Amino acid sequence: MPDTSSRSLRIFPSRRIRGTVTVPGDKSITHRALLLATLAEGESRLSGVLTGEDCLATIRACQALGAEIEFLNATTVRVKGRDRKLLAPAEPIDCGNSGTLMRLIAGILAGQPFSSCLIGDASLSRRPMARILVPLRQMGARIDAKGPGELPPLEIHGSQLHGIDYRLPLPSAQVKSCLLLAGLFASGVTRLQEPIPTRDHTERLLRHFGLWPIFDNGQLVVHGGVRLHGHDLFIPGDFSSAAFWIVAAAAFPGSELFVQGVGLNPSRTGLLKILLRMGATVKETIESCETEPYGTLEIRGERLRGTRIRGEEIAQVIDELPILAVAGALAQGETIIRDASELRVKESDRLAALAYNLRAFGVPVEELPDGLIIEGGHPLRAASVQSFGDHRIAMAFAILALAADGVSVIEDTACIATSYPGFEKDFESLTQSEIPGWGERAFRQIGHRWARWAKESLEDPAEARFPVVAIDGTAASGKTTVAQELARRLDFAYCSTGVLYRAMTWKLLQMGVDISNRFRVARAVGKIPMDCWIENHQLKIRVGDEDPSPYLRDPEVNANVSLVASIPAVRRYLLPLQRKLARQAPLVMEGRDIGTVVFPKTPYKFFLDADPLVRQERRRQQGETDLLLERDQKDRERKLAPLKPAHDAVILDTTRTTVNELVETILRHLKRKGMNLQ
Numbered sequence: 001m002p003d004t005s006s007r008s009l010r011i012f013p014s015r016r017i018r019g020t021v022t023v024p025g026d027k028s029i030t031h032r033a034l035l036l037a038t039l040a041e042g043e044s045r046l047s048g049v050l051t052g053e054d055c056l057a058t059i060r061a062c063q064a065l066g067a068e069i070e071f072l073n074a075t076t077v078r079v080k081g082r083d084r085k086l087l088a089p090a091e092p093i094d095c096g097n098s099g100t101l102m103r104l105i106a107g108i109l110a111g112q113p114f115s116s117c118l119i120g121d122a123s124l125s126r127r128p129m130a131r132i133l134v135p136l137r138q139m140g141a142r143i144d145a146k147g148p149g150e151l152p153p154l155e156i157h158g159s160q161l162h163g164i165d166y167r168l169p170l171p172s173a174q175v176k177s178c179l180l181l182a183g184l185f186a187s188g189v190t191r192l193q194e195p196i197p198t199r200d201h202t203e204r205l206l207r208h209f210g211l212w213p214i215f216d217n218g219q220l221v222v223h224g225g226v227r228l229h230g231h232d233l234f235i236p237g238d239f240s241s242a243a244f245w246i247v248a249a250a251a252f253p254g255s256e257l258f259v260q261g262v263g264l265n266p267s268r269t270g271l272l273k274i275l276l277r278m279g280a281t282v283k284e285t286i287e288s289c290e291t292e293p294y295g296t297l298e299i300r301g302e303r304l305r306g307t308r309i310r311g312e313e314i315a316q317v318i319d320e321l322p323i324l325a326v327a328g329a330l331a332q333g334e335t336i337i338r339d340a341s342e343l344r345v346k347e348s349d350r351l352a353a354l355a356y357n358l359r360a361f362g363v364p365v366e367e368l369p370d371g372l373i374i375e376g377g378h379p380l381r382a383a384s385v386q387s388f389g390d391h392r393i394a395m396a397f398a399i400l401a402l403a404a405d406g407v408s409v410i411e412d413t414a415c416i417a418t419s420y421p422g423f424e425k426d427f428e429s430l431t432q433s434e435i436p437g438w439g440e441r442a443f444r445q446i447g448h449r450w451a452r453w454a455k456e457s458l459e460d461p462a463e464a465r466f467p468v469v470a471i472d473g474t475a476a477s478g479k480t481t482v483a484q485e486l487a488r489r490l491d492f493a494y495c496s497t498g499v500l501y502r503a504m505t506w507k508l509l510q511m512g513v514d515i516s517n518r519f520r521v522a523r524a525v526g527k528i529p530m531d532c533w534i535e536n537h538q539l540k541i542r543v544g545d546e547d548p549s550p551y552l553r554d555p556e557v558n559a560n561v562s563l564v565a566s567i568p569a570v571r572r573y574l575l576p577l578q579r580k581l582a583r584q585a586p587l588v589m590e591g592r593d594i595g596t597v598v599f600p601k602t603p604y605k606f607f608l609d610a611d612p613l614v615r616q617e618r619r620r621q622q623g624e625t626d627l628l629l630e631r632d633q634k635d636r637e638r639k640l641a642p643l644k645p646a647h648d649a650v651i652l653d654t655t656r657t658t659v660n661e662l663v664e665t666i667l668r669h670l671k672r673k674g675m676n677l678q
């Protein structure tokens with residue numbers, strides 16, 4: 001099983017989704033059904049209930065208002081309603097992370113003959129409440145928002161409400177539902193007009209519980225004082241949870257997925273329209289239209305194209321925008337999301353979180369005040385990213401990580417339980433093969449390439465790294481030639497760390513920094529945006545927007561690199577860059593301090609050297625101007641991470657040994673040291 005105790009998800013690449021999935025019950029419908037069954041007279045048996053954290057908070061809230069709620073099995077509850085006569089809660093009602101609960105229940109509590117208080121967690125305490133407080137106060141509600149700028153907690157002094165005519169300034173199903181519920185306890189008639197239609201679960205469920213809100217001239221009308229009647233209800237799977245699998249299957253060619261028993265309410269399935277526009281193959285079969293339509297989706301993977309998502313469409317896909325941004329990153333071409341500033345006040349600032357995490361995976365993205373411009377189709381590098389405590393961000397990036405070039409980590413994933421308990425299990429069965437156990441599964445997935453090495457990676461949770469063969473040595477001793485051939489034989493990624501020092505030297509020279517002044521260098525280094533990652537078995541480097549590769553063996557670079565490499569600020573900067581590579585792939589890494597400093601714990605260490613005259617001749621034959629003996633001396637003499645064999649390295653003299661013989665010798669040592677070679 002994936003490691004959830006540490007609240008992070010480690011994800012192995014896998015570009016194919018296959019199988020059948022049934023996602024947990026719909027969050028929006030579960031909240032509303034529980035609240036309405038609490039207001040109704042008689043009993044309601046609700047099946048398919050989502051038991052995520054958010055909905056459990058709603059169950060507790062309903063119980064605090066006097067409803068009797070009993071679990072009949074894991075996802076079925078019996079609610080004995082209060083027939084509108086709620087009890088005054090003894091304590092503040094804790095809405096946890098749920099904006100839906102706080103906004104909907106505020107509508108109910110505003111019109112009660114008692115006072116109450118609504119509190120939430122840190123994220124909910126930052127979410128705007130003015131959008132409900134303004135119209136509720138127009139209805140006569142007396143509510144104090146205790147946080148700065150009308151933020152939670154909400155202190156509600158129940159009062160007699162009266163109906164109003166209200167045009168919602170922004171599309172919000174939560175505001176609409178809050179006012180519909182308040183309207184039930186108001187005198188007279190409440191008329192609402194939406195600027196753009198939003199999800200209509202509250203209207204459908206009011207009908208289910210016996211009240212028919214009327215549509216009159218584009219307005220939604222409810223009369224106060226009406227009774228609701230208990231009624232059994234099946235809650236279908238949450239389309240917003242299914243959206244993660246839908247996008248993954250649609251975007252990975254060769255995938256084939258069936259999503260069963262999923263809610264297909266047209267006010268929720270805007271994502272499908274967008275995916276079709278992007279070139280997806282999706283077949284929708286509606287199996288029931290009672291109250292809430294549901295059925296089966298069949299998705300086949302295709303190469304998707306970028307698209308534009310803006311205007312009215314945004315309200316239809318508001319919860320799906322994180323995974324749509326991921327779809328954009330996986331598609332060819334540009335995807336533009338606009339008019340989505342509402343995302344900034346969700347469980348996290350989703351626009352900022354998306355931009356930050358997409359960039360970490362190597363996706364070029366521009367963050368706009370109301371959206372994102374995503375350049376899709378770039379190779380993705382493995383990354384370690386945060387969920388920002390937001391369940392949809394966590395799940396969206398779990399899907400993106402499947403397309404990366406190595407093992408990725410999503411940190412802080414406990415929040416996934418708010419909407420999708422069991423996500424990790426479904427993730428495992430849909431993306432990480434049939435074999436039981438996370439580690440075993442990981443081997444399969446990396447399968448053809450690096451499967452057998454995944455185990456080592458898994459056994460070192462602190463470092464979460466693949467095996468590293470360290471090849472250190474003097475200049476022109478043959479490190480590059482031997483390491484490349486060894487990497488080819490092992491099917492590992494080849495990685496020269498000298499190029500990082502060379503790239504840094506090139507950039508400093510280009511910036512005109514006085515390299516002999518280590519303080520100036522230290523200051524300049526902090527401003528150089530260098531990154532590196534493994535792509536197609538090779539190390540890739542970027543310095544800002546530039547690829548430094550063509551300049552790395554220029555004579556000025558050769559002449560200055562050892563001096564630059566002796567500056568502690570440079571070594572400190574490059575150390576984590578080198579270490580993170582081992583989270584992406586098994587490596588043959590060559591340099592000067594790989595066995596001593598970068599990966600001192602690797603058991604696979606080799607140090608190459610050869611007669612200085614032979615080395616000089618080799619370099620001359622390569623046509624390079626390189627005072628390599630001077631370089632070696634500087635590298636040996638520097639205080640930090642000097643050139644020297646690790647105490648446990650195998651020392652190999654390459655003066656009169658062929659490359660093939662050297663590689664064979666190294667392979668023999670690796671076997672002896674316990675590496676499982678096949």
Ligand SMILES: Nc1ncnc2c1ncn2[C@@H]1O[C@H](COP(=O)(O)OP(=O)(O)O)[C@@H](O)[C@H]1O
Pocket residue numbers: 473474475476477478479480481482618619621622654655657658659662
């Ligand atoms: N064992 C060897 N025997 C003969 N020539 C070699 C051997 N190893 C490397 N060379 C040659 O020496 C030169 C320098 O090798 P290289 O792998 O670039 O060294 P380093 O990476 O240690 O600077 C290359 O032209 C390479 O072909």
Ligand SMILES: Nc1ccn([C@H]2C[C@H](O)[C@@H](COP(=O)(O)OP(=O)(O)O)O2)c(=O)n1
Pocket residue numbers: 474475476477479480496497498499501502561562565590591592593594628631632635
């Ligand atoms: N791990 C490393 C790798 C290189 N360096 C420094 C010291 C070396 O003289 C330069 C250039 O390294 P590189 O491996 O490209 O040099 P050679 O190809 O062996 O001549 O970088 C280092 O200090 N530590």
